[in-house]
Amino acid sequence: MTHPASIVIVGEAIAGLSAARELRRRGYDGSVTMIGREVEGAYARPPLSKGVLRNPAAETTLAYPQADLDLDLVRSPAVVLDTAARVVATADGRAVPYDALLVATGATARRLASPAQRGERVLRTLEDARLIREGIRRSKTAIVVGAGFLGMEVASAFVASGVEVTVVDTEPLLRRVLGSYLSDRLAERAARHDVRLLHASGPVELSGDPVNGVTLPGGTTLTADLVVTCAGDIPAVGWLAGTGLADRLGVAIDERCATAIPGVFAAGDVAYLVPREGDPARRTPYWSNAVAQGKVAAASMLGEPSEQGPTDDYFWTEILGLAIKVAGPLPVDGPPASVEGDLDAGDATLRWDAPGTASTVVAYGRKIPVGRLRAMTRQPYRPEARGRSGRNSEPGEPSD
Numbered sequence: 001m002t003h004p005a006s007i008v009i010v011g012e013a014i015a016g017l018s019a020a021r022e023l024r025r026r027g028y029d030g031s032v033t034m035i036g037r038e039v040e041g042a043y044a045r046p047p048l049s050k051g052v053l054r055n056p057a058a059e060t061t062l063a064y065p066q067a068d069l070d071l072d073l074v075r076s077p078a079v080v081l082d083t084a085a086r087v088v089a090t091a092d093g094r095a096v097p098y099d100a101l102l103v104a105t106g107a108t109a110r111r112l113a114s115p116a117q118r119g120e121r122v123l124r125t126l127e128d129a130r131l132i133r134e135g136i137r138r139s140k141t142a143i144v145v146g147a148g149f150l151g152m153e154v155a156s157a158f159v160a161s162g163v164e165v166t167v168v169d170t171e172p173l174l175r176r177v178l179g180s181y182l183s184d185r186l187a188e189r190a191a192r193h194d195v196r197l198l199h200a201s202g203p204v205e206l207s208g209d210p211v212n213g214v215t216l217p218g219g220t221t222l223t224a225d226l227v228v229t230c231a232g233d234i235p236a237v238g239w240l241a242g243t244g245l246a247d248r249l250g251v252a253i254d255e256r257c258a259t260a261i262p263g264v265f266a267a268g269d270v271a272y273l274v275p276r277e278g279d280p281a282r283r284t285p286y287w288s289n290a291v292a293q294g295k296v297a298a299a300s301m302l303g304e305p306s307e308q309g310p311t312d313d314y315f316w317t318e319i320l321g322l323a324i325k326v327a328g329p330l331p332v333d334g335p336p337a338s339v340e341g342d343l344d345a346g347d348a349t350l351r352w353d354a355p356g357t358a359s360t361v362v363a364y365g366r367k368i369p370v371g372r373l374r375a376m377t378r379q380p381y382r383p384e385a386r387g388r389s390g391r392n393s394e395p396g397e398p399s400d
């Protein structure tokens with residue numbers, strides 16, 4: 001099959017760069033134009049909450065190498081897509097034609113402030129991280145809205161900086177993703193680190209202008225020196241208006257990362273895979289997934305098959321000094337099929353099995369190489385070598 005003469009990638013971050021790298025790896029030597037909107041160029045987001053909030057020096061580790069990819073860079077946001085003419089218009093007035101297009105514009109942080117309310121802090125960009133870091137320097141107390149991965153990472157940065165933190169959510173910490181068993185263990189860990197977890201009976205509102213607190217559904221208002229909203233993200237699809245490519249969830253893609261419009265592909269946080277019958281439609285806004293989809297989209301743009309699928313179930317986070325790696329389908333629910341090691345000591349492996357699908361394996365503070373963790377999801381359950389790190393507990397048994 002003939003390769004497209006020109007490929008345009010909109011979104012200069014991990015999904016877009018994974019696609020560009022894969023195009024070159026496959027020997028594509030045509031024109032690749034990358035349209036990005038961040039003045040700093042491409043950078044990794046996971047270290048923003050794990051390193052940059054605490055340490056300005058961590059900023060030097062964020063950049064993605066790309067000099068070897070021979071890209072034509074346009075650093076101005078895409079504002080309009082004309083799928084009939086196959087042209088992307090940018091804010092600085094350029095019209096960039098394409099034969100194949102990759103939509104990789106990711107997501108933006110969901111905000112809770114009213115339009116007139118100033119000073120809401122979120123964490124999605126390097127600039128956001130710098131603003132929060134500056135806020136930490138001046139704060140003794142903080143509120144985090146949202147007890148998901150990001151909210152708990154931000155809370156961890158506050159704890160490490162000696163800031164007293166309250167995390168507010170309508171649901172228990174990470175229960176929707178990691179299930180009640182791990183949610184309870186992490187809540188115990190949070191208590192040991194003096195993180196106050198506050199259950200809200202419904203959505204909270206930000207109070208103050210500039211924002212200096214939250215109002216709970218009953219009318220009680222809590223205030224703090226710093227308030228950070230970590231309430232999810234919204235696919236960045238504004239520039240696709242009128243194309244029919246985007247809906248509420250983002251850009252729908254098939255197993256090849258192709259959209260409904262010929263020549264247009266999508267990958268990463270902006271995209272969602274059209275589910276198999278019966279499965280709920282949802283995005284999977286994780287780093288490994290963005291890498292996988294970038295690679296699959298690259299193969300598809302060249303009309304070639306991909307060795308891998310458009311999902312990668314690996315995820316990691318760091319909560320209150322504990323590295324948690326997860327491989328396999330999420331969410332999990334109910335007690336794990338097995339727990340080995342010592343959860344209190346932050347050295348355990350947990351496993352959830354489900355019929356007809358890969359298992360989910362969690363390395364809870366335990367150093368397990370990612371490749372091995374992935375392999376464990378495909379293996380029938382086999383206990384690890386015992387005695388390595390203390391006692392082994394059974395499913396559902398408290399790990400005291």
Ligand SMILES: Cc1cc2nc3c(=O)[nH]c(=O)nc-3n(C[C@H](O)[C@H](O)[C@H](O)COP(=O)(O)OP(=O)(O)OC[C@H]3O[C@@H](n4cnc5c(N)ncnc54)[C@H](O)[C@@H]3O)c2cc1C
Nearest residue numbers: 011013014015045046077078105106107268269285286287
């Ligand atoms: C603080 C933080 C910590 C995280 N930690 C983890 C973690 O520990 N583990 C994990 O698996 N995942 C983590 N994630 C999620 C992970 O970073 C994302 O899944 C990943 O960044 C998605 O990559 P992407 O390329 O699809 O989108 P993005 O990273 O959102 O990049 C999209 C790019 O497109 C650009 N763009 C948007 N609109 C336009 C436009 N109109 N024109 C041109 N460019 C545009 C944006 O500026 C951006 O540079 C974290 C995310 C954040 C914010």
